[in-house]
Amino acid sequence: MTTPLDGNVLAGALANLLVPDPTNLQARCTNCGQVAPIAEAVVYPDAPGLVARCRTCDHVLAAIVDDKDKTYLSLSGLSAIALPK
Amino acid sequence: MSFATRGFAGHRREPDDRLPPGQTLVQRWPVLSAGPTPNVHTDTWDFVIRDESGTEHHWSWEQLLALGVEDVTVDIHCVTHWSKLDMSWRGVSLDKLFENVEAEYDYVMARSYGGYTTNVPLEDLLDGKAWIAIEAEGEPLDPEHGGPARLLVPHLYFWKSAKWIRGLTVMPTNDPGFWEQYGYHIYGDPWKEERYW
């Protein structure tokens, strides 16, 4: 039987998240399933944060809100991102 | 690691007792949008309050206007650091809309055409504190400013004044709306600078 582990074990896998520039990575929309580079999203920059929407279905893929000392990042509209190894 | 940029102040900020901390006075009215502007027509407009029993109370555009449109002059404060003072608005008080709605729960989720949401405590919408606004500065609300109708809750940061309002759902817990999920404050009092989580 597999024993569940705690979040510490993700350190190595999540280190891959820190790619210098993820905009050319392929990602999948949770709403319509479209797979496209993040760079092809429709971005609304004039909102109180950056809102990236799916070019196919308008679903919110990602939102970025800038506070003085931190940045809030939501990727809630992306079911997966293909990260390079 | 940022340093001050010589000569940069951002848009003009003049000290003013009526400006909450960190706000700048503007004359124009900036447009902020997080998505495409929905096309909403008053002939098909339908406003709904869903109460805790699940009952839906509907108003057409004519029924809304028949409740009585009042003039209000208020200051608005956007979380992106601008404020506009003494704006004249026309709208229907939410007290009128809630008159015959059974609402014991403490919170409300405002829902808009286009999918936007924002959460507000019910008491912040009652007692003359909030309106369904249909005109600003003598003109029908422009679609880019939320026309034909938007929520107007001027004592909270302006993201709470949902554009293209289509309804309110009474809820037992203070669930976060669109921006509240993405980093903005659950309540948003400009005088306490409640901008972020």
Place this chain on the structure above:
Amino acid sequence: MRLVLDVPTWPGNEAGTHVDVRLTAPDGYQATRSYSVATSDRGRVVLGIEELPDGEVSPFLVREVRAGDKLEIHGPLGSYFLWRPGQSNRPVQLIAGGSGVVPLHAMAAAHAAASDSTLFRLVYSVRTPAHVYFRDELAALAGPSFTVDYVYTRQAPPGWGGTVGRLTRDSLASTTIAPHERPRIFVCGSTRFAETVAAWLLDLGHSARDILTERYGGK
């Protein structure tokens, strides 16, 4: 407006990348905007900046910044809207609206610097001759493998043989590389410009996969 920055630690950059410029007010208020890199060479980075009415950052960069000021920049950024020498031998069509020429000029310069013989063409739509960015540089780059076609939307230079007016689908068709030659196409301009041009390109028979767009906002 051309902004020349000395960045001793600049690592060099690929053609088409941008930087984020962040301004900080004494009270900590910050504003950040992205600008395309026009050229960079040994620690010197050149940006092309269009002043947007009602802007907060571009008017500051155009009017207030003086030689010797320190600016905070972050970059090079972007791995999508890029041209790399030797990547493909398909011809390249560049289409610029206004200051959208900045990253496309960077691509044309990189193409020349690499002595890459891929065919490059640029269509450059601009209001008047006074609004042309990098006129001399573009003229110097022109040759057998790089040509520039100007579209003047308001006013043309004296002696201009062509018509004055907005780019149309037909004029786009006649000045760009034909779809059967399968060009890779880079479009940069205002949101409206980029979307109009991209739609025409699809109409003309180009494949969506071959069209990369970069919008800089504005109207």
